[in-house]
Amino acid sequence: MRETTTVRLPAAELFVEAFGEEGDPVVLLVSGTGACMLAWDREFCLRLAAGRRRVLRYDGRDTGRSTTCPPGSPDYDLHDLASDAIGILDAFGVGQAHLVGLSQGGAVSQLVALAHPDRVASLTLVSSSPGDADPEHPTLPPTPLATQVELHNAPWPEWSDHGSVADYIVFLDRLQAGSGRDFDEHFSRERARRVVERAGNIESSLTNHYYVEPVAPWRGRLPELRVPTLVIHGAHDRLLPLEHGLALAREIRGATMTTLPLGGHGLDPGDWAPVISEILGHTRTPEEGLLPHAAAVR
Structure with a gap:
């Protein structure tokens, strides 16, 4: 079963799509920087729901069909985005959910688990980072210089030109893709087209998350977490090198780590089957016993 709704919170309206049957364990998918819910492909959600999961994906603030702020002027921070996740669970009458966070969505998920541990059944952190406990004296490797140069030299799109914006999104997808496999430009461009068409303000979508005011580092609090945690990270992540995922797995008590040998930043369709299998497990x-509907995740 699939349904869509708009969740109205005090400070935002968020567009949410649900897959699967009510009563199944809830998996809340939290997207990353500048990414709407399409970061979680519909096929990915359906295959996850086929494993008897109630899957929720949503447009975060400034993305897709949710509340937008003027470009360059977001009125929220990561703690507000964490509160939004709780607001969605409240709206769906969910007491406790499994959170799966991608990139910045992984940071938001960590903050949810620290602030509301009773609401989080488990964490899955994909292409994410704990951040540095002291940003002035970093211990984790930054985005490689070559990647920073590529991002810096890329021209901004013409925001009123949908084709120009789609080209920019494809550029970002190519930059983030892992090595060792062919880049699927058709898949990227088709998703980029849909992202642009459904955005309330595409400039806000692709820029405002970078203007969000930083929050106090939380890395030192990770040992407080008692939430079952799975860390998934690409071996060839060009934005957050593998050391970021290894730090999460090391510093969250009892966390397990899965490295995607060909993975970059984010989820390539070539990695969906093992990732879905890992999340279901x-x-x-x-009460479920063996992995449910194993055939659905091949």
């Missing part, structure tokens, strides 16, 4: 309840 990680979110399995004792």
Whole structure:
């Protein structure tokens, strides 16, 4: 079963899409910087729901069909985005959910688990980072210089030209893709077209998350977490090198780590099957026994 709704919170309206059957364990998918819910492909969601999961994906603030701020002027921070996740669970009457966060969505998910541990059944952190406990004296490697140069030299799109914006999104997808596999430009461009068409303000979508005021570092609090945690990270992540994922797995008590040998930043369709299998296994309840609907994730 699939349904869509707009969740109205005090400070934002968020567009949410649900897959699967009510009563199944809830998996809340949290997208990354500048990414709407299409970062979680519909096919990915359907295959996850086929494993008897109630899957929720949503447009975060400034993306897709959710509330937008003027370009360059977001009126929220990561703690507000964490509160939004709780607001969605409240709206769906969900007491506890499995959170799956991608990139910045992984940071938001960590903050949710620290602030509301009773609401989080498990964490899955994909292409994410704990950040540095002291940003003035970093211990984690930054985005490689070559990647920074490519991003810096890329011309801004013409925001009123949908084709120009789609080209820019494809450029970002190519930059983030892992090595060792062919880049699927058709898949990227088709998704880029849909992202642009459904955005309330595409300039705000692709820029405002970078203007969000930083919050106090939380890395030192990670040992407080008692939430079952799975870390998934690409071996060839060009934005957040693998050391970021390794730090999460090391510093969250009992966390397990899965490295995607050909993975970059984000989820390539070539990695969906193992990732879905990992998530289903990680979110399995004792009553379920063996991995449900294993054939659905091949």
